Amino acid sequence: MFRHYFRIAIRSIARYKSYAAINIFGLALGLASCILILLIVRNELSYDQYHKQAARTYRVTSLGLDYNPSVSFAVAPALRNDFPELEHVSQYYYWRESMIEINHERFILKDVAAADNEFAKIFDLVWLAGDPNSALEAPNTIVLTESTAKQYFGDQNPIGQTIRMDNDWELKVTGLIKDLPGNTHLTFKSLVSWATFHDETSNFWSIQGGYLYVTLPEKLSAATVEQRLPAFIKKNWREAVEKEKATLLLQPLTDIHYDQRYLNQTSMPRSKKSIYGLAAVGLFILVIACINFVNMATAFALKRSKDVGIRKVIGAKPIQIIKSALSEIVIQVIIALGLAIGCLLLFIPYTEGFFGTRINANQLLHLDVLIGLFIISLFAILISGVYPALIQSRFNQLQILKASFSTAVKGTTILKRGLIGIQFLVTQLLIISTFIVAKQMDFFLNKDIGFDKESIITFDIGKNPEGLRQLLSNQPGVKDFSFASVAPAYNNNYMPFSAPNLGMQEVDVTEMKVVDENYFSMFGLKMLTGLPITKSIMPQDSILRIVVNKTLVNRLGIQNYNDALGQQITVGDRRAEIQGVVADFQSESKHKKIRACFLYYNPERFQQASVKLQSNHIKQTIASINREWSVLNPESLFNYEFIDNKLARLYEREQTLYNTFKVFTFIAIVISCVGLLGLVSLMAVQRVKEIGVRKVLGASVNNIVLLFLKDFVILIGISFVIAVPIAWYAMHSWLQEFAYQIKISPLHFMVGLLVTLFIAGTTVFIRSFIAATGNPIKAIKEE
Known part of the structure; x- marks a missing residue:
């Protein structure tokens, strides 16, 4: 049968x-x-659910004035001492890249991390070679992922090979692991043993991006440990935290990927x-x-x-x-x-x-x-x-x-109309959502960042700053350049600040940038009042002359920017006097509000060069800088980055979401066109005699096409009315995840309506035109 x-x-x-x-x-x-x-x-x-101990593993994080995924390197040894019942305590530190040398050939190694020997006992790494119990125990050792080993050693066995890193460490390869799966917040491609260069600091506030993981025993709850943490902090760092907020939290390992309170980490949630x-x-x-x-x-x-x-x-x-x-x-x-x-x-x-x-x-x-x-x-x-x-x-x-x-x-007309109405509703939802995500992405990358980012590259100054300055001055393809601790789009230096004389008793956090006299003009920073940074020599014990951003002035409670000039604040352990106020500029992602920031001059702390290139000879100029920089720094590799790319990295998650919406919206539109073709074909089949009679009685092709289009326009209008509130609610909720966001306007919804009308109209027109131009006598005879 x-x-x-x-x-x-x-x-x-x-x-x-x-x-x-x-x-x-x-x-x-x-x-x-x-x-x-x-x-x-x-x-x-x-x-991170594939780890056997995932349910009992937590990341120790800090909460001061903001949620921070990292803690001071001082916390781990104190935690081991005061909480001996913890099953595992492991420190982990990540940095984006290092220069390595293998067989006298230099490379840039991406996604480098350091970890102690407990790391492999917490996380289920798949070991292809080496002893997981001891591979990260001794100093000057490194574990490679399979793809990294293949990249640098080919088919050769990497175990026992030597890698020289940053001209400082001779690292012996002691382990080989499979590449990490895609569903983990860890992003390393090599692991250096913690004993190679761990920091022995005892400062509770020394947060340099070190992550701390703990595994609790079966019968010990996270809530019990967290209740004991305030006393633990007070015991070990009483003087350091008594005037400032200081809280340690346990963040479940399986929540890390979704917890958007913690934004400054290796992989964005x-x-x-x-x-x-x-x-x-x-x-x-x-x-x-x-x-x-x-x-x-x-x-x-x-x-x-x-x-x-x-x-x-x-x-x-x-x-x-x-x-x-x-x-x-x-x-x-x-x-x-x-x-x-x-x-x-x-x-x-x-x-x-x-x-x-x-x-x-x-x-x-x-x-x-x-x-x-x-x-x-x-x-x-x-x-x-x-x-x-x-x-x-x-x-x-x-x-x-x-x-x-x-x-x-x-009796099938209502059902057919309902089905096609649902189709129009979904299509418009996707088109409207994609358009709003696109506008937010454009806002992220191109609007209101407060500084000029076009054709600017950044790279390390190297060991000969004056030689580099001379090199850049003689480059015809260089429009301008500046030396600083970091460019505006980077942020790695924070310190506490207060102003008791202005009534600000509570300590806040400010970002610090050390810049030269060209910084403001090259990046187009807008001075609101006072003087920009100038070249000067200042004794270490004198009062710092600083320029502050608008947010810091507002934090001081000063309404008029001119009133901020000459005011003194405490930054870290030094007194500083405000000589100018600059408009806010973006140094972190727009997920977070702009921080207070101050800038000052100190050539001893310059680390990064920023170069604005002539737009017509960018590749040639970079190649020329590379050659001459390499002569000045023969033991290093020239490694540059466009500021545009740095900013784009801040929004990788949003960019992938945008790509996802684009791809699947296009697919939905294609499928909708196929569906419309099917529905119009159905209508044409069912109304073939009606079309023939209408044509015999004098109806034009336009009349018949409009006959088909009319019903679809009404359905599109009804589905649009339903789609608007749904799309507004969904996208408004998504936009709340960002401190800075676009405003949803009627234009965003009209785009969805117009695109749907165009797509549906084109599809319906083509099929109905074919039906309307058929031979009416033949249609009537067949019927």
Whole structure:
């Protein structure tokens, strides 16, 4: 029996190739998108859960005036001493890159970290070589990931090889581990032993990006440990914290990827709202694809209704018609699923570049994914197959064979309109959301950052600042340059400040930048009042002459910027006098409010050169600077970065979200066009006689096209009214994650409406035009 239905289904698909191809293509695209989103969401919601001790592992963080994921290196030894019951205590320090030398050849090694021997006991690293119990115990040792070892040693065994790092350490490779999976907040590609260069500081406020992890024993709760931490701080650092806020917190390991209170870390957290929103997009796309399938399958069923009528006349029962129709649909769904998985296998290697999430083909074989695939396929079959099958079973064979098969099924108009309305609603939601995300990304990167970033590169000054200054002065491709501790887009120096004489008794945190006399003019910083930084020589014990930003003045409670001139504040342990006020500029991401900041002159602390290049010879100028810089610093590698790229890194998560919306909105639009084609085809099939009569009575092609368009314009308008409040609520909630954000305006919603009207109008026009230009006599005779 099933073989019989299978043969009928194959013959039917082969007979109506174009309908079947369009149907299968639309569903395959929807299934591929839904499965890909399933893998991405699954990956995002499983961060750090693969570690066996994940439920008992916490990161020790600090809360002063802000949430900070790092703590002073002084905390770990004190914690081991005062909490001996802790199962593991491990320190971890990350930096973006180091220069290494292997066999007299130099490279830039990315994503470097340092960790102690407890690290491998907390985190489940897959060891390919070396002893996990001792690989990070001795000083001057390093563990490499598999891809890093392959990059620098090829097929050679890396164990025992020597790597010279930053001209300071001779590191012996003692371990080799598999590359970290994509669902972990850790981002290192090599691990240097903590004993190589650990910091012995005892200062509680010395926070340099060191992360501290602890694993609790089975019967010890995090709440119990946190209750004891205030006394622990007071015992070890009473004088350092008695006048300032100081709190240590335990952050669950499995929460790190989603906790947006902690922004200044190696991998930016991702909001669970965004993840659930992406899951909703996947469901929406699958629903759109199924709606398309219903529309096309219904049109397909009506087109071959005479076949069904003949089968009913010769004795076929409704249940047999349903089984036959479902067999065709199951075959089409299976073909579509096969195509979807095939496309996914080709696209999976590029998912990290597009969506910022690393997945692999093996995940398709995991049990939960296979169950998900089964549920998705069953959902597609039930939603897409039951209605068209019931339509065929309800055909009136006498009406079909005697007259018009367009009258064979009645009462489906409301359902059809509802389905296409849902399709328009989802499409407009995606278009509006994508447009708002795009505008926010543009605001991140191009609006209101407070300084000029165009064609500016930054790099280390090196060991000969005066030689470098002379080099840059003689470069024809250099428009301007400045030496400083860091450029405006970087931030790595903070210190406490207060102003008791101005009534500010509470200690706050300020960012510090040491800059030269060219800094303000080259970066286009706007002076609000007073004097900019000038070249000067100042004794160490004298009062600092500083320029402060607008936020610091506001923090002092001063309303008029001129009144801030000459005022004295305490920064760290030194007195400073304000000589000027500069407009705020962005040195951190717009997730956070701009901090108070002060700038002063001290050439001994210059570390970074910033160079503004002539836009017409950028590559040649960089190559020339590289050659001459390398002569001045023969033991180092020239390594530069465009400030634009630095700023873009602050918003990698948002950029991947934007890319995701772009890709899946485009897919939704394509699927919607296929669905519209199916619905208009259905209308054309059902109204073929009406079109013929109208043309005979004198209706023009324009009249008939407008007849089709009218219903769709009304549906688009209704779906737009529903989409506006939903889109506003969703995107308003997302924008609340940023301290600085765009304002949602009516323009954002009108874009969604106009784009939908254009897409739908074009699709409907093409198909209805074909129907309207047909031979009316032929249509009437066929009916």
